[in-house]
Amino acid sequence: MTGVQHKTGGTRDMTRGPILKQLLLFAVPLLFGNIFQMLYNTVDSIVVGNFVGKEALAAVGSTTMIINMLVFFFNGFSVGAGVVIGQRFGAKEEKELHTAVETTMALTFVFCVLFTIIGMSYVRPMLYLMATPEDVFDNAASYLNIYFAGISGLLIYNMGSGILRAVGNTTLPLMFLVFTSILNIILDLFFVISLHMGIEGVAYATILSQFLSAALTLLLLSRTKEIYRLVWRDLRIDKTVTKLVFAVALPAGIQSVITAFSNTFVQAYINYFGSSCMAGWSCYNKLDQIVFLTTQSIAMAATSFVSQNIGAKQEERANRGTMVSLALAVSTIVVVGGTLVLNARQAVRLFTQDESVIAFGVMFIRTNTMFVMFNGVNHVLAGALRGRGDSRGPMYIMLMGFVVLRQIYLFVLTRFISNTPRPVGFSYPVGWMLTMVMELTYYMYRRKKTAAAL
Numbered sequence: 001m002t003g004v005q006h007k008t009g010g011t012r013d014m015t016r017g018p019i020l021k022q023l024l025l026f027a028v029p030l031l032f033g034n035i036f037q038m039l040y041n042t043v044d045s046i047v048v049g050n051f052v053g054k055e056a057l058a059a060v061g062s063t064t065m066i067i068n069m070l071v072f073f074f075n076g077f078s079v080g081a082g083v084v085i086g087q088r089f090g091a092k093e094e095k096e097l098h099t100a101v102e103t104t105m106a107l108t109f110v111f112c113v114l115f116t117i118i119g120m121s122y123v124r125p126m127l128y129l130m131a132t133p134e135d136v137f138d139n140a141a142s143y144l145n146i147y148f149a150g151i152s153g154l155l156i157y158n159m160g161s162g163i164l165r166a167v168g169n170t171t172l173p174l175m176f177l178v179f180t181s182i183l184n185i186i187l188d189l190f191f192v193i194s195l196h197m198g199i200e201g202v203a204y205a206t207i208l209s210q211f212l213s214a215a216l217t218l219l220l221l222s223r224t225k226e227i228y229r230l231v232w233r234d235l236r237i238d239k240t241v242t243k244l245v246f247a248v249a250l251p252a253g254i255q256s257v258i259t260a261f262s263n264t265f266v267q268a269y270i271n272y273f274g275s276s277c278m279a280g281w282s283c284y285n286k287l288d289q290i291v292f293l294t295t296q297s298i299a300m301a302a303t304s305f306v307s308q309n310i311g312a313k314q315e316e317r318a319n320r321g322t323m324v325s326l327a328l329a330v331s332t333i334v335v336v337g338g339t340l341v342l343n344a345r346q347a348v349r350l351f352t353q354d355e356s357v358i359a360f361g362v363m364f365i366r367t368n369t370m371f372v373m374f375n376g377v378n379h380v381l382a383g384a385l386r387g388r389g390d391s392r393g394p395m396y397i398m399l400m401g402f403v404v405l406r407q408i409y410l411f412v413l414t415r416f417i418s419n420t421p422r423p424v425g426f427s428y429p430v431g432w433m434l435t436m437v438m439e440l441t442y443y444m445y446r447r448k449k450t451a452a453a454l
Helices: 019-051 054-090 094-121 123-129 134-149 151-166 171-194 198-223 239-271 275-311 315-342 344-348 355-387 392-417 421-425 427-453
Strands: none
Touching (some): 019 171, 019 275, 054 123, 054 275, 094 123, 094 239, 123 239, 239 275, 239 392, 275 344, 275 355, 355 427, 421 427
16 A cells, blocks of 8 residues: 555555534444344344343343453453554555554454453343343343343454544444344344244344354455455464553453443442343344444544554644544434434333333433433544544543442432432443543543643
8 A cells, every 4th residue: 555545445544534514424334234244133122122122121221331341341452452553554554554453353362262251251240230120130130141142243243343443444343333233133033033042032133143254254354455465374462562552451341341330339239120121221232322323433534543543643633533433423413312302212122021120211312312422522533542542541531430430329329318219320421421521631631631742
């Protein structure tokens, strides 16, 4: 690659051209990709909620926090890899980019083995820790055991698509996800309705579809003619690249794991109110995740944009890209979140016809959803900071807001004020708002410090 083209083949050079256009061209395919990936678990919930029962719906929903502890850690690792690869792509360092790709994929295969063993070993202890009710416990355990047995497909796809995102290619990973998500829907319906496999059926449908998306991504990386091609004979773990990746990945991964672990305690508070509330909370989380995905996609775009421009030594362009990303995130959340709030009852009915579950789901949506804009600011700023290679600052801030302060709020609330579902669910917005104050303060400090050094 010569580095003079604005866009070549399967890559996107974001060091030149209109900032808003570059961010949108990157973020929109990524958003659709994230939505289709989310559909795996969401469709599982819709199918079991309509064809198995509210206990099965509550079981699938209660597993999300446990799955996220491992998946979010790995996503932190893929963020670290993306920053290293993106900076080398921006700097046009072809040899170093090649080494980074081979190293991150080799590490991914190691994580596949570790996460399968860890996940399957701690299924039942984690469900006990979350005070999972007896009428939900066995279904949740079955779903998780199957999911973790096939988690390698998800990890390989996420890393492969992370490599592609770092060089600006979001289109082909999206195409793979569209195809495998449709397959997942077909398999869900076939296993549950035709074969009567219940919750195990949706779990098998999910892992089979994820393995196919992983295989397609590996095929693309192996066959491409671009400089990010995966060369199997060169697969190795380079110490220098590993150190650089983990400098960003460990703080991001640790923050994600601890946040997800903290969320299991939020789930435990919700579990106290029974399966109807659990199922309603599950519906809210699935729908609210669609709102959050808009800002998560923009945050990922900001990370790649900033990392490429920092690699190209374009500080001011990196700053402008961050501001545009913030405005884009907040405005899209207002539109998407407002639409969900106005249509909350119809949205929850996609998952269930049980009126008690619908009431809880609508309550959580109308109470919490619009506050996602504060979380959008958090993730865009954190993404921009990680694009610069600063992962520790966002880690400490998010741990304080999402974990420590949120748990203090829940402890004080439930013991001294009101142990009812609505204020317990509001612990999410409380964490988001407190974190945003800290995140903005830290970002302005870092920006001022950087400007003084120039």
